[in-house]
Amino acid sequence: MTENQEHQPESERTEPSIAQPTNAGTDLTEIDDPLSQCEAVILTPEERKVLIETALEHKTTGNTHFKNKDYASALSSYQEALAVCPEDSSAERAVFYANIAACYIHMEDYKKAVENCSEALKCTPNYSKALLRRASANSRIGSWSSLTDSLADYKKILELEPGNKEALAATRTLPGRIEVQQEKEKNEMMGKLKDLGNSFLGNFGLSLDSFQMNQDPKSGGYSINMKK
Incomplete structure (x- = not known):
């Protein structure tokens, strides 16, 4: 078209x-x-x-x-x-x-x-x-949730009209867009959480960079320790 x-x-x-x-x-x-x-x-x-x-x-x-x-x-x-x-x-x-x-x-x-x-x-x-x-x-x-909803609708369209070209094309391209957008939004959220944490720790002269996360090889759990 x-x-x-x-x-x-x-x-x-x-x-x-x-x-x-x-x-x-x-x-x-x-x-x-x-x-x-x-x-x-x-x-x-x-x-x-x-x-x-x-x-x-x-x-x-x-x-x-x-x-x-x-x-x-x-x-x-x-x-x-x-x-x-x-x-x-x-x-x-x-x-x-x-x-x-x-x-x-x-x-x-x-x-x-x-x-x-x-x-x-x-x-x-x-x-x-x-x-x-x-x-x-x-x-x-273009948000992650909107792209996910878009893909669901295109799949529904293919149930109604299996030969719909637009829906066929979208179901091929949207999964990649969803993955990229999900990673982008996750990184943005982590960045905001880090800024919030640094804002709080700044009252004590600290930042998240002052700490390190270590994984216990036996239990798989994590512990947070002050960097030396």
Whole structure:
């Protein structure tokens, strides 16, 4: 997928799509058309129709902003769509959350993208596009825990779509990144602990360099002694 393709939304449709979200494509920032298949729980059919039509109008406005790369305005429109969408309309709400996440990815607010993808997945657990966006956002955050979560999502995607090229590539490269990042964060933590220890020992005219750690060859235990 080229960079230009990644930023292209789906074509507008005159009627809302009825395809399941789990069958969506793999473009991380491609926007979806919501669904209208949930049964009414509290609302009457007429009330539900009005609310969903209103949500679709906000979505259509958001699509226009998205295509014009006005992601802040697109975000606002998708949030308005979510606000009027019936609470029990899980499929529709999943799509709106995923569209919001797409905006946040473009706006480089990856933590909020992750949060909204997680909300989408609460509505539709096997929503592959939300999994892809969350995996990508976590990969861009780049912390050890985020990279680990990213790898887990890519593995889940491969369960749903065994031939997904992006997921296949990520599962090959992420383990190495995770190992490097884990070592980096461990060293940073040890450095902070050493600074904290030196700050405390400095009150007594000492530092951690004043001590040495020795391992007992028989027990394998360690003892800390003052250097002579």
